[in-house]
Amino acid sequence: MLFLARMDAALPPDLDPEVKADYLAREKAYCVELQERGVMKAIWRVVGENANYSIFDLDDHDELHRTLQGLPLYAFLKVTVTPLAKHPDAVDYYLKG
Amino acid sequence: MLFLARMDAALPPDLDPEVKADYLAREKAYCVELQERGVMKAIWRVVGENANYSIFDLDDHDELHRTLQGLPLYAFLKVTVTPLAKHPDAVDYYLKG
Amino acid sequence: MLFLARMDAALPPDLDPEVKADYLAREKAYCVELQERGVMKAIWRVVGENANYSIFDLDDHDELHRTLQGLPLYAFLKVTVTPLAKHPDAVDYYLKG
Amino acid sequence: MLFLARMDAALPPDLDPEVKADYLAREKAYCVELQERGVMKAIWRVVGENANYSIFDLDDHDELHRTLQGLPLYAFLKVTVTPLAKHPDAVDYYLKG
Amino acid sequence: MLFLARMDAALPPDLDPEVKADYLAREKAYCVELQERGVMKAIWRVVGENANYSIFDLDDHDELHRTLQGLPLYAFLKVTVTPLAKHPDAVDYYLKG
Amino acid sequence: MLFLARMDAALPPDLDPEVKADYLAREKAYCVELQERGVMKAIWRVVGENANYSIFDLDDHDELHRTLQGLPLYAFLKVTVTPLAKHPDAVDYYLKG
Amino acid sequence: MLFLARMDAALPPDLDPEVKADYLAREKAYCVELQERGVMKAIWRVVGENANYSIFDLDDHDELHRTLQGLPLYAFLKVTVTPLAKHPDAVDYYLKG
Amino acid sequence: MLFLARMDAALPPDLDPEVKADYLAREKAYCVELQERGVMKAIWRVVGENANYSIFDLDDHDELHRTLQGLPLYAFLKVTVTPLAKHPDAVDYYLKG
Amino acid sequence: MLFLARMDAALPPDLDPEVKADYLAREKAYCVELQERGVMKAIWRVVGENANYSIFDLDDHDELHRTLQGLPLYAFLKVTVTPLAKHPDAVDYYLKG
Amino acid sequence: MLFLARMDAALPPDLDPEVKADYLAREKAYCVELQERGVMKAIWRVVGENANYSIFDLDDHDELHRTLQGLPLYAFLKVTVTPLAKHPDAVDYYLKG
Numbered sequence: 001m002l003f004l005a006r007m008d009a010a011l012p013p014d015l016d017p018e019v020k021a022d023y024l025a026r027e028k029a030y031c032v033e034l035q036e037r038g039v040m041k042a043i044w045r046v047v048g049e050n051a052n053y054s055i056f057d058l059d060d061h062d063e064l065h066r067t068l069q070g071l072p073l074y075a076f077l078k079v080t081v082t083p084l085a086k087h088p089d090a091v092d093y094y095l096k097g
Numbered sequence: 098m099l100f101l102a103r104m105d106a107a108l109p110p111d112l113d114p115e116v117k118a119d120y121l122a123r124e125k126a127y128c129v130e131l132q133e134r135g136v137m138k139a140i141w142r143v144v145g146e147n148a149n150y151s152i153f154d155l156d157d158h159d160e161l162h163r164t165l166q167g168l169p170l171y172a173f174l175k176v177t178v179t180p181l182a183k184h185p186d187a188v189d190y191y192l193k194g
Numbered sequence: 195m196l197f198l199a200r201m202d203a204a205l206p207p208d209l210d211p212e213v214k215a216d217y218l219a220r221e222k223a224y225c226v227e228l229q230e231r232g233v234m235k236a237i238w239r240v241v242g243e244n245a246n247y248s249i250f251d252l253d254d255h256d257e258l259h260r261t262l263q264g265l266p267l268y269a270f271l272k273v274t275v276t277p278l279a280k281h282p283d284a285v286d287y288y289l290k291g
Numbered sequence: 292m293l294f295l296a297r298m299d300a301a302l303p304p305d306l307d308p309e310v311k312a313d314y315l316a317r318e319k320a321y322c323v324e325l326q327e328r329g330v331m332k333a334i335w336r337v338v339g340e341n342a343n344y345s346i347f348d349l350d351d352h353d354e355l356h357r358t359l360q361g362l363p364l365y366a367f368l369k370v371t372v373t374p375l376a377k378h379p380d381a382v383d384y385y386l387k388g
Numbered sequence: 389m390l391f392l393a394r395m396d397a398a399l400p401p402d403l404d405p406e407v408k409a410d411y412l413a414r415e416k417a418y419c420v421e422l423q424e425r426g427v428m429k430a431i432w433r434v435v436g437e438n439a440n441y442s443i444f445d446l447d448d449h450d451e452l453h454r455t456l457q458g459l460p461l462y463a464f465l466k467v468t469v470t471p472l473a474k475h476p477d478a479v480d481y482y483l484k485g
Numbered sequence: 486m487l488f489l490a491r492m493d494a495a496l497p498p499d500l501d502p503e504v505k506a507d508y509l510a511r512e513k514a515y516c517v518e519l520q521e522r523g524v525m526k527a528i529w530r531v532v533g534e535n536a537n538y539s540i541f542d543l544d545d546h547d548e549l550h551r552t553l554q555g556l557p558l559y560a561f562l563k564v565t566v567t568p569l570a571k572h573p574d575a576v577d578y579y580l581k582g
Numbered sequence: 583m584l585f586l587a588r589m590d591a592a593l594p595p596d597l598d599p600e601v602k603a604d605y606l607a608r609e610k611a612y613c614v615e616l617q618e619r620g621v622m623k624a625i626w627r628v629v630g631e632n633a634n635y636s637i638f639d640l641d642d643h644d645e646l647h648r649t650l651q652g653l654p655l656y657a658f659l660k661v662t663v664t665p666l667a668k669h670p671d672a673v674d675y676y677l678k679g
Numbered sequence: 680m681l682f683l684a685r686m687d688a689a690l691p692p693d694l695d696p697e698v699k700a701d702y703l704a705r706e707k708a709y710c711v712e713l714q715e716r717g718v719m720k721a722i723w724r725v726v727g728e729n730a731n732y733s734i735f736d737l738d739d740h741d742e743l744h745r746t747l748q749g750l751p752l753y754a755f756l757k758v759t760v761t762p763l764a765k766h767p768d769a770v771d772y773y774l775k776g
Numbered sequence: 777m778l779f780l781a782r783m784d785a786a787l788p789p790d791l792d793p794e795v796k797a798d799y800l801a802r803e804k805a806y807c808v809e810l811q812e813r814g815v816m817k818a819i820w821r822v823v824g825e826n827a828n829y830s831i832f833d834l835d836d837h838d839e840l841h842r843t844l845q846g847l848p849l850y851a852f853l854k855v856t857v858t859p860l861a862k863h864p865d866a867v868d869y870y871l872k873g
Numbered sequence: 874m875l876f877l878a879r880m881d882a883a884l885p886p887d888l889d890p891e892v893k894a895d896y897l898a899r900e901k902a903y904c905v906e907l908q909e910r911g912v913m914k915a916i917w918r919v920v921g922e923n924a925n926y927s928i929f930d931l932d933d934h935d936e937l938h939r940t941l942q943g944l945p946l947y948a949f950l951k952v953t954v955t956p957l958a959k960h961p962d963a964v965d966y967y968l969k970g
Binding site: 178 | 789823825
Binding site: 099158161180181 | 874937
């Protein structure tokens, strides 16, 4: 089942650059792995904002919460999750390449 | 380029059933055609709400506005559009099947 | 899986009393049936408001949306749905009698 | 009488891990004890968020406030409380197991 | 137990004057009776607005909801209810004359 | 003349316990004195929140502002004030004991 | 004592032009009379909006409410009232010519 | 031309008292000078809040911005500015003494 | 002096098509004339919405209000106006071709 | 294609003056260069606020995001971006000098 997540990041402006780089590297590795497993179907940057919209495909709320909570940047994120159903006008429930 | 659209529909509860069915049929035909042309990459129903999230792929604001304004239900829709850039953690800008 | 729904009803004040009574009767029958099937775990009235909080237990977004859309009063409802996961401090995921 | 509480937690990201673990352990013990006494009927995690929805069953506002204020994490919580009445379509006021 | 209610009234501007006068008269009679029974401890007009703040004293959510729903103007009211506990700095929980 | 005040307190979670206790004690003494002078007619705790609703009876805006500004916790408070007039359905403008 | 009022007008777009002209004429006469009595110290148009900010000088909430409720356009107005005290940096509490 | 400004001040609660007193003194001197020059027509305290409403009379946006930016407390202020036009029901555009 | 206006249009969905076409034609003629006089520096469509952002260049609030109120569609518009000053990083106050 | 950006700056009030001056100088240089390249068509100060409205002309979301993220003050900015299409009443899509 698909969920749309919106994540707004608020990293402290005075975060040590090296610590920040480490966070971002671990976040990227984590997200790439989710995409390779097909759990994260897509992730986009909201133009101009420290925010993303991402699509998750999981069948269990607990697993989705653990997956989100596992994001290295989770402590700095404000996340909202919207459950998505198949739209009557959609050709496919899943995403077009 | 990708855009995320949120559309909230507010059809009058007392809309004549036949008129409503006609609107919905034309809306579906319009959306299916957009998906076949690759303009609409995906459309999902927000669970419980008369609303959808949909992904559009167009390179021109005027064309995107004409496309949205061409929706048969446009007069009953509140539409907000968010431009999407490639996320640094995204494997692909486009969507995973 | 559990979902919390908030439903705000806005029936037209000048709705014909008999039509209204019919809507309410069909809504009650529908909800009682959902509770007997264990799909609706609980429904409460928000004190003072034409609104309810209700708990649904379903494993599929499409089915949940159809279930909500099937509410006789759906055309007059503003519904928001929140997916619920097991809380680390919860003795049970499901509800205490 | 039943109350729905929504609690949004905002722990400082730089809270000492041991201090945090202690807070969380005491919070869990406190909540488990409330559930065993039947005061807290249920508690769920809002998927993706540092927030919970929980159901309390008490007949006195002062006691409910003391119970909430007694949460070890109270200083980091933003709590809103909604009083719940029996819904006309509810089979039971209390929760289905 | 005390509850603070805020009620915002939205009567249709084109409501027949006699119908309106009847509503207002029945509303007044209803409220006066509640005050004489000590259920409504106070009711004030928010200066400049079609709104009131009122204090209710009841020990049961169902009864409070029935009392509010029984207001002749209920169909035109947006009501929010806030449960009140005794404040540590209050000399009395109840109201000073 | 009556005013309804809503006060939301945001004390820093890491405030020294002794300093906090002193603030709370001075705040209580100040409020008790206002109630004894009939300036503060009532003060209630919003269940679950670091907030109160209180009723003030003064005939002068400057004096009301000085009274509020004089609260020992004022620097940590977000205060909103609503002027109250006599409601057409009120038996008394003042509060019922 | 001074109060700042913000009034947002929402006249139905299809209001009969003559009826509208009559409303506006009576509203103007009413406001001019208030200004001549010194009750309304000033009234300004919010540029671009069907709204005004106005300053009232009255010492009694009931009278202020009656004055506002007496506005011919009152049924179409959303009014909010803010009580004003003397500012420590103000040369005069009252208005400069 | 007249502008209505709303200024919400958020001074850090732990600001050194002497530093604070200096800020307030310079702010007062600055405001008094603006009033003597007729640039600031009025300034009022919003009862209960660290906020003011003030009326400015300038014919140039740049000068108005410089004037506001020149407030000693500017770094702690959230300012919103509303342009005011002459109201059709106003006897005077300027303020009544 | 420059002002940014945001205008949200809400035409009734059941407006007679000919009446609507007439409104839109008169609105266009009015706006073209403003642009030719240099009063309206620019007007853009917010993609997907019945809304525009437009830049006005006038030195008098009354004239700006009359100009906006003169829009044939004014009765269906919600307009907000933001005064613009020269930005310290701007090469020109006016707009680049 | 044109985008309207709104940027709200929140620099820490206690930022070292020299550091602040350096930030502002680099920000200005960056913006001037964008204007000379025609990427930034205009930038205005919102009167009274630490905010600007600016117009960007780019044909690619990724480039627009990089451009915004490249602002020296980006870490202190809250940016929202609105895509702009040609308005039916606009003489030119681009800006009038």
